[in-house]
Amino acid sequence: MDRGHVLHPWTNFGAFEREGALVIARGQGAWLWDTDGRRYFDAVGGLWCTNIGLGRRDMAEAIAAQAERLAFSNTFVDMTNEPSARLAAKLAALAPGDLNRVHFTTGGSTAVDSAARMVAFYQSCMGRPGKMDLVARDFSYHGSTYLSQSIGKRPGDRVAEFRYKETGIHHLTAPNPYRRPAGTSEAEFCDLLVAEFEALIARVGADRIGGFFAEPIQASGGVIVPPEGYLRRMWELCQRHDILFVADEVVTAFGRLGHWFASLDEFGVQPDMICVAKGLTSGYVPMGAVIFSDRLWEAMAAKGERWFTSGFTYAGHPVAARPR
Numbered sequence: 396m397d398r399g400h401v402l403h404p405w406t407n408f409g410a411f412e413r414e415g416a417l418v419i420a421r422g423q424g425a426w427l428w429d430t431d432g433r434r435y436f437d438a439v440g441g442l443w444c445t446n447i448g449l450g451r452r453d454m455a456e457a458i459a460a461q462a463e464r465l466a467f468s469n470t471f472v473d474m475t476n477e478p479s480a481r482l483a484a485k486l487a488a489l490a491p492g493d494l495n496r497v498h499f500t501t502g503g504s505t506a507v508d509s510a511a512r513m514v515a516f517y518q519s520c521m522g523r524p525g526k527m528d529l530v531a532r533d534f535s536y537h538g539s540t541y542l543s544q545s546i547g548k549r550p551g552d553r554v555a556e557f558r559y560k561e562t563g564i565h566h567l568t569a570p571n572p573y574r575r576p577a578g579t580s581e582a583e584f585c586d587l588l589v590a591e592f593e594a595l596i597a598r599v600g601a602d603r604i605g606g607f608f609a610e611p612i613q614a615s616g617g618v619i620v621p622p623e624g625y626l627r628r629m630w631e632l633c634q635r636h637d638i639l640f641v642a643d644e645v646v647t648a649f650g651r652l653g654h655w656f657a658s659l660d661e662f663g664v665q666p667d668m669i670c671v672a673k674g675l676t677s678g679y680v681p682m683g684a685v686i687f688s689d690r691l692w693e694a695m696a697a698k699g700e701r702w703f704t705s706g707f708t709y710a711g712h713p714v715a716a717r718p719r
């Protein structure tokens with residue numbers, strides 16, 4: 396049935412038509428079983444998302460209880476539900492600094508997409524409507540919507556059959572010490588990367604660049620741990636030029652690196668926005684979010700009557716937000 400009916404994410408048509416897909420039937424902790432009873436160690440944690448492990452009864456019970464009590468309630472405009480409000484407050488308490496505001500989404504791609512819109516919205520509210528170009532890095536993965544895939548740039552993801560947003564998005568060299576130019580030390584490589592960003596700002600204009608998107612550790616681009624001090628120096632450059640620093644922590648948050656969030660605890664960076672998904676629900680149900688600063692909220696809310704016309708039916712889904 397799968398081979399006859401399903402188009403999978405990232406399908407290779409030839410291999411799929413020949414071989415079909417591996418059917419997983421059951422999961423417990425970090426172990427999976429297929430329909431023939433063969434057991435596998437789930438080293439990737441689903442897709443970097445099953446942070447607390449599979450098969451937990453407390454999760455199943457919380458999900459069932461919430462599905463029975465209130466399976467859905469929309470959070471558009473002036474409606475809300477209790478689990479999503481409580482989760483927002485919890486995320487605000489856990490997130491670094493003044494990241495006290497939460498925009499819920501359906502996953503990581505829609506979080507990145509929303510963050511990109513918020514860059515433009517915020518800069519416009521600050522009287523800088525032309526400051527909406529985005530900067531990201533080669534080998535980054537930020538999702539699969541039109542905009543998030545245009546921000547990302549993993550080799551192989553870009554195929555001729557699709558179109559991507561080309562204007563207004565700039566890509567810098569991936570901070571991969573293993574691929575640094577021959578003869579340079581890691582510290583010199585870091586200097587080159589920062590200088591490349593400085594040169595881009597000089598060329599494009601600080602009045603045009605609104606946001607910088609970065610996975611603290613580039614995950615599916617190769618688990619790229621940047622050189623010492625790189626992320627902090629890129630953040631300092633952003634601050635100097637009023638460029639919003641958007642940390643894509645879809646993979647790195649919720650314990651993957653031993654902290655709730657990696658940006659500040661691991662890299663000494665206080666982002667303006669953090670995109671999360673995956674470990675947020677440990678993959679039990681879909682959910683994502685942009686956690687953003689009071690400063691951004693205040694700018695966007697100033698003048699009172701503006702509309703933020705962006706969001707998704709399942710934003711703040713009560714089953715996904717429900718605590719265990």
Ligand SMILES: Cc1ncc(COP(=O)(O)O)c(C=O)c1O
Binds near residue numbers: 442502504537610
């Ligand atoms: C760093 C990063 N950002 C965004 C995404 C997109 O998340 P989703 O697949 O939930 O839309 C991913 C997914 O792997 C990711 O690794």
